[in-house]
Amino acid sequence: MQLRLFTCEVLYSGMGIPRSPGAIVLSDELVVATGSPEELQQMYPQAVFAGHHKVIGPQVANAHTHLDLSTMPFMEKPYTAWIQEVIRFSRSGQRNLDAALQGLSEIAPKLGDIVTEESVMEFLLQQEGLQGVAYWEVIGLNPEHADKIFQDTTARLRKWRKMERPNGMKVGLSPHTPHTVSGKLMKLLAQFAQAEGFPMQIHVAEHPAELEFHTTGTGPLAESIEGFSGLKTREILGHDNGPTVVEHLDLLGVLQARPTLIHVVNVTESDIQRIAAAGCPVITCPRSNHALECGTFQWPVFARYGVEIGIGTDSKASGQTLNVLDEIRFAQELYGEEVPLRSLVRAAVKGNYRILGLQVPFLRRGEPVQNVHFWEF
Structure with missing residues (x-):
């Protein structure tokens, strides 16, 4: 299973305060980890760098x-x-x-x-x-x-x-x-x-x-x-x-x-x-x-x-x-x-x-990759 590492200017997991800068590690199906770029590079050296984005977060409303x-x-x-x-x-x-x-x-x-x-x-x-x-x-x-x-x-x-x-x-x-x-x-x-x-x-x-x-x-x-x-x-x-x-x-x-x-x-x-x-x-x-x-x-x-x-x-x-x-x-x-x-x-x-009375999708370990959206603007 190939892990991918994405970095961004702002990472929002849907909980707490957005992280800046941020990073996320994904498998083909799941969120593996979120954190700072340095933390995740050290924790998952096998992960392939897959790109840098403005914001990574749940889908906007x-x-x-x-x-x-x-x-x-x-x-x-x-x-x-x-x-x-x-x-x-x-x-x-x-x-x-x-x-x-x-x-x-x-x-x-x-x-x-x-x-x-x-x-x-x-x-x-x-x-x-x-x-x-x-x-x-x-x-x-x-x-x-x-x-x-x-x-x-x-x-x-x-x-x-x-x-x-x-x-x-x-x-x-x-x-x-x-x-x-x-x-x-x-x-x-x-x-x-x-x-x-x-x-x-x-x-x-x-x-x-x-x-x-x-x-x-x-x-x-x-x-x-x-x-x-x-x-x-x-x-x-x-x-x-x-x-x-x-x-x-x-x-x-x-x-x-x-x-x-x-x-x-x-x-x-x-x-x-x-x-x-x-x-x-x-x-x-x-x-x-x-x-x-x-x-x-x-x-x-x-x-x-x-x-x-x-x-x-x-x-x-x-x-x-x-x-x-x-x-x-x-x-x-x-x-x-x-x-x-x-x-x-x-x-x-x-x-x-x-x-709008909706539940925010989370970006945390074990959540589906479908929750992850890359915002470019």
């Missing part, structure tokens, strides 16, 4: 996608303008199963997807080999409509839960954002998700205009929403302006349901402390944040407070590709030494797997 935007052209423009493009694309009928299928063909089979069409939800739940969560997106900013939307949503989720397959995709819930879901509806949905065990993702504080919407009731987002809905910000929120986006969710009791918070770029250190205290994980999408002029996710601060961090690609329309390795490459350039590669690797594996 993508915690946040919008598969049904996969045929929408990539655009770099401010968030408020980009959202208008998304609305036009959706109204054209192109945000559909065909678009989701194209995206699905380009992504690793462990994912979290925001779903806006029933056909996409039912397709994802029926597919063998896919694992993760399909989150049904809910929008409803008028509190007068909250009860009807809530009833329709709960009926759908309970129906789809019966379609879940063992070791397949699970059904989740995504109240879109705190500025497109009334405070009344947001509270109802969070209470329901917590009571019945539906995982939840919410887009939170992505762009500075969202913070302005909440704290002052002014700005381009507030003007746009008031223009087409006729509603003042305080009517949507259910209270006077002043609290930040995260404080708003805390006031509603939403953080008690421990939703995954997506983006969370425009937050204060006090907001981050609230998120940490509630035990909410977060997902960052660095390329999308850059393209939509949202700002930079405060990775070191979230890490200092012990928040579980995952990493996603958002959509092809805002992030160009659905490849998490592309996201990591961009994040390396963005953060430099401030966020080491091993932290990015852990987020793409353990952070994402935990967020």
